[in-house]
Amino acid sequence: MDLGSISLVAFFASLMVASTPILLAALGEMVTERAGVLNLGVEGMMIIGAICGFAIAIESGSAAAGFLGAAAGGALLSMLFAILTQFLYATQVPSGLALTLVGVGLASLIGQPYVGESPPLMGKLHIPVFESIPFFGPVMFQHDPIVYLSLILAVLVGVFLKYTRGGLILRAVGENHDAAHALGYKVRLVRVMAIGFGGAMAGLGGAYISLIRVPQWTDGITGGIGWIALAIVVFASWKPERVVFGAYLFGGLTALQLNLQAANIPLLFVLPYLVMLAGVIYFVIAVAVGSWKKTLDVKPTLKTFAQFIGVGLVLLLIGIATNYASSLDLLMLSSAPFVATIVVLVVISARSKGASNGPAMLGKIFQAH
Amino acid sequence: MTELLKLQGLTKAYLGVIANDHVGFSIAKGEVHALLGENGAGKSTLVKMIYGLTKPDSGTMTLHGAPYAPNSPQAARASGVAMVFQHFSLFEALNVAENVALGMENPPKMNDLARSIREVSHTYGLPLDPHRTVGDLSAGERQRVEIIRCLLQDPKLLIMDEPTSVLTPQEVEILFTTLRKLQSEGTSILYISHKLEEIRSLCDDATILRMGKVVGTCDPKTTTARDMAELMVGETLHIPTREAKESGAELLSVQGIEFAPQSPFGTRLKNLSLSVKSGEILGIGGVAGNGQDELLSVLSGEAKAQSGSVVFEGQDISTLGPNARRALGLLSAPEERLGHAAAPNMSLIENTALTATIRKKLSKNNFINWSKTEKFAQEIIKTFDVRTPSANAAARSLSGGNLQKFVIGREVMQDPKVLVVNQPTWGVDASAAASIRQALLDLAAGGAAVICISQDLDELMEISDHFAALNEGKLSVPRVAKGLTVDEIGLMMGGAETSSDTQIAGHEVSA
Numbered sequence: 001m002d003l004g005s006i007s008l009v010a011f012f013a014s015l016m017v018a019s020t021p022i023l024l025a026a027l028g029e030m031v032t033e034r035a036g037v038l039n040l041g042v043e044g045m046m047i048i049g050a051i052c053g054f055a056i057a058i059e060s061g062s063a064a065a066g067f068l069g070a071a072a073g074g075a076l077l078s079m080l081f082a083i084l085t086q087f088l089y090a091t092q093v094p095s096g097l098a099l100t101l102v103g104v105g106l107a108s109l110i111g112q113p114y115v116g117e118s119p120p121l122m123g124k125l126h127i128p129v130f131e132s133i134p135f136f137g138p139v140m141f142q143h144d145p146i147v148y149l150s151l152i153l154a155v156l157v158g159v160f161l162k163y164t165r166g167g168l169i170l171r172a173v174g175e176n177h178d179a180a181h182a183l184g185y186k187v188r189l190v191r192v193m194a195i196g197f198g199g200a201m202a203g204l205g206g207a208y209i210s211l212i213r214v215p216q217w218t219d220g221i222t223g224g225i226g227w228i229a230l231a232i233v234v235f236a237s238w239k240p241e242r243v244v245f246g247a248y249l250f251g252g253l254t255a256l257q258l259n260l261q262a263a264n265i266p267l268l269f270v271l272p273y274l275v276m277l278a279g280v281i282y283f284v285i286a287v288a289v290g291s292w293k294k295t296l297d298v299k300p301t302l303k304t305f306a307q308f309i310g311v312g313l314v315l316l317l318i319g320i321a322t323n324y325a326s327s328l329d330l331l332m333l334s335s336a337p338f339v340a341t342i343v344v345l346v347v348i349s350a351r352s353k354g355a356s357n358g359p360a361m362l363g364k365i366f367q368a369h
Numbered sequence: 370m371t372e373l374l375k376l377q378g379l380t381k382a383y384l385g386v387i388a389n390d391h392v393g394f395s396i397a398k399g400e401v402h403a404l405l406g407e408n409g410a411g412k413s414t415l416v417k418m419i420y421g422l423t424k425p426d427s428g429t430m431t432l433h434g435a436p437y438a439p440n441s442p443q444a445a446r447a448s449g450v451a452m453v454f455q456h457f458s459l460f461e462a463l464n465v466a467e468n469v470a471l472g473m474e475n476p477p478k479m480n481d482l483a484r485s486i487r488e489v490s491h492t493y494g495l496p497l498d499p500h501r502t503v504g505d506l507s508a509g510e511r512q513r514v515e516i517i518r519c520l521l522q523d524p525k526l527l528i529m530d531e532p533t534s535v536l537t538p539q540e541v542e543i544l545f546t547t548l549r550k551l552q553s554e555g556t557s558i559l560y561i562s563h564k565l566e567e568i569r570s571l572c573d574d575a576t577i578l579r580m581g582k583v584v585g586t587c588d589p590k591t592t593t594a595r596d597m598a599e600l601m602v603g604e605t606l607h608i609p610t611r612e613a614k615e616s617g618a619e620l621l622s623v624q625g626i627e628f629a630p631q632s633p634f635g636t637r638l639k640n641l642s643l644s645v646k647s648g649e650i651l652g653i654g655g656v657a658g659n660g661q662d663e664l665l666s667v668l669s670g671e672a673k674a675q676s677g678s679v680v681f682e683g684q685d686i687s688t689l690g691p692n693a694r695r696a697l698g699l700l701s702a703p704e705e706r707l708g709h710a711a712a713p714n715m716s717l718i719e720n721t722a723l724t725a726t727i728r729k730k731l732s733k734n735n736f737i738n739w740s741k742t743e744k745f746a747q748e749i750i751k752t753f754d755v756r757t758p759s760a761n762a763a764a765r766s767l768s769g770g771n772l773q774k775f776v777i778g779r780e781v782m783q784d785p786k787v788l789v790v791n792q793p794t795w796g797v798d799a800s801a802a803a804s805i806r807q808a809l810l811d812l813a814a815g816g817a818a819v820i821c822i823s824q825d826l827d828e829l830m831e832i833s834d835h836f837a838a839l840n841e842g843k844l845s846v847p848r849v850a851k852g853l854t855v856d857e858i859g860l861m862m863g864g865a866e867t868s869s870d871t872q873i874a875g876h877e878v879s880a
Contacts, residue, residue, distance in 0.1 A: 165476070168463075172471050175460040182422065182458050183472050184442030360462065
């Protein structure tokens with residue numbers, strides 16, 4: 001056990017890297033779902049993006065070209081879904097699942113010649129001035145361009161949905177496609193574009209894994225990140241800022257898990273304190289925001305705070321009782337990011353009334369008549 | 370008056386069925402023109418062509434003397450044609466200003482738009498808060514959103530599709546005042562309805578459609594409602610007559626029900642009480658969304674109430690489910706035909722089995738006797754004149770009116786002691802509606818009690834002995850229906866006096 005071997009700077013920097021692919025894919029899926037389309041093929045589009053990006057980067061020698069190719073590849077695969085669901089009126093859930101199967105298989109086929117090769121690396125983009133801030137500089141401002149791009153895209157998507165006419169039309173289509181049609185909006189066109197955007201973003205996310213995070217090609221390289229992105233969209237109540245939060249929470253826990261494993265520290269040794277710390281942070285933020293907006297509701301806030309502390313104490317007791325057994329810890333290490341992300345987002349979405357209501361037309365087939 | 374819109378020989382066929390057959394008429398500037406017709410007469414197809422949602426197969430339209438052929442609603446709006454829909458055009462999760470912006474070509478900035486919504490809505494006596502979410506508004510307020518959306522674009526022709534079907538009489542008066550003001554400013558209005566008295570008080574001219582053809586025009590101010598109705602239907606109407614009789618023993622009583630629905634857009638029932646006696650028809654009016662669905666679910670057993678609050682023939686049934694209540698003789702037919710009253714993809718025979726198995730003993734040892742079920746289904750189809758190719762047809766393949774006849778017939782023919790129906794004749798043409806009402810009257814004459822929840826006041830006045838109204842989940846004190854004036858009904862619908870306040874079951878008041 002060696003707590004000192006974990007460098008906080010390296011941990012937080014790896015957190016941002018681990019979060020970026022999830023954020024990209026989840027943002028794309030969120031836009032698709034806000035238009036009323038449930039595309040469960042995120043995992044398939046991500047892995048197609050991963051191999052397209054990888055192959056094009058190697059053939060062209062440029063990582064940037066690889067990312068462009070990945071976005072195009074993901075979008076192209078998503079058009080298969082668009083044709084099935086928007087023009088042939090196939091049901092969306094099985095179509096999305098089929099898309100994942102097709103994507104994973106196709107990626108494996110395309111990827112055969114590339115196993116074992118190394119892609120060209122993408123240079124880091126250090127932000128001038130900010131990079132020299134102690135601690136925050138190396139953590140936040142010495143990354144590759146895609147990390148910044150993903151955050152900029154998150155802001156742009158949020159602004160687009162909330163403040164632009166295009167965003168309003170997209171939300172309207174997702175809310176009531178019959179009404180949107182009656183008012184003369186092209187429901188199918190909007191949806192095809194939203195599906196394509198989702199595909200391109202998933203492709204970017206996939207390429208980030210194969211070109212930067214890993215960087216090499218192996219079968220099944222995305223390893224379920226697409227499914228986590230889907231879950232994050234739902235539990236983030238289809239809100240961009242919460243998608244960012246969810247993606248970074250999951251990325252953070254993944255990075256923590258890897259760091260702990262490397263330092264040979266049982267997860268249960270630190271997790272209880274982290275949960276309790278999260279509770280304190282939540283409480284401070286909730287009180288501050290609540291009293292600023294004058295919507296502070298003390299009782300539920302205290303209740304959630306107590307829940308965090310309670311969970312932390314339970315985990316502490318489990319750890320002491322099992323004497324940090326290594327088999328239990330292995331199980332927890334691999335599942336912790338998944339479980340914790342879902343639990344936290346469920347708590348958040350359950351707390352805000354009505355906010356968990358998704359787009360009313362989600363997954364429904366639209367036929368003009 | 371100069372001519373605004375002229376239609377000539379408009380024809381449109383869908384899959385070989387002719388929806389409009391050489392329809393032609395013209396609307397003058399500043400005129401309120403009524404378009405009358407049964408369900409399926411071709412009114413909505415015609416309107417869709419004028420609003421650019423579909424293109425005619427043949428025929429021409431001229432607007433201001435120039436050819437007019439909109440290929441999208443945007444084009445229609447640009448030419449000054451606006452439309453107030455009854456269904457399918459508001460977005461519940463968006464706020465009023467966003468909804469309005471979606472119906473405009475070049476909406477101003479949100480802040481400016483919010484200001485002009487406030488101004489215009491006050492000018493026309495339809496106050497609206499632009500920042501409220503549409504899902505929280507009442508039906509009347511939602512309609513205001515639609516109207517304001519049109520008015521902000523300064524239309525030359527305003528199309529209104531059955532605008533009053535969800536309004537209280539008082540709200541109808543406000544709407545008519547607004548429409549008359551618009552008319553005086555030179556706006557033409559195409560007013561679609563089948564409520565004849567409204568048309569008589571509002572419209573200058575009327576065109577009547579039947580089976581896709583224009584069968585007549587008339588001046589509604591000088592033509593009687595009955596004459597117009599007969600033009601619409603094409604036959605002499607049989608209007609059911611109410612036979613006076615005294616009611617018998619109390620069959621069902623509800624005391625002080627409190628019920629909170631699951632859905633965030635549902636209505637809470639507040640301290641609601643009622644009772645019905647053998648042979649009685651209790652009509653429950655009220656604007657949609659004031660607790661009708663919740664009341665039906667509490668009575669049918671889909672939702673359970675606190676114990677002791679629902680009593681059937683002296684037995685407490687508040688916690689029994691729908692099947693146990695059916696076995697006792699309390700049957701119900703909900704409003705939503707597809708998906709609630711009937712399973713859309715199942716055949717009429719299967720749908721018969723779904724509710725009639727218990728009372729008609731259609732199963733033995735948990736095996737359904739399909740031949741017996743089919744026989745009963747055939748009986749329903751025959752008695753209620755359900756137009757279907759066969760009893761094996763899927764419920765969703767029937768037209769709305771025919772399916773309605775089936776779901777009502779299915780319950781009526783199970784010989785209920787108490788029948789609860791919600792919107793029994795919604796979307797049904799006049800002659801079929803009359804036969805459904807007659808069936809309810811016959812049921813009551815045979816000693817059953819009927820609770821009829823409806824938004825059609827004429828219907829309620831025609832069949833009820835007692836009338837009560839739902840308002841925000843509270844029920845007014847039931848009163849004898851005979852002799853009630855429109856004003857009194859309007860006050861009841863507006864929530865003037867409720868049983869929740871006075872805590873008396875209605876019969877002392879009405880006796």
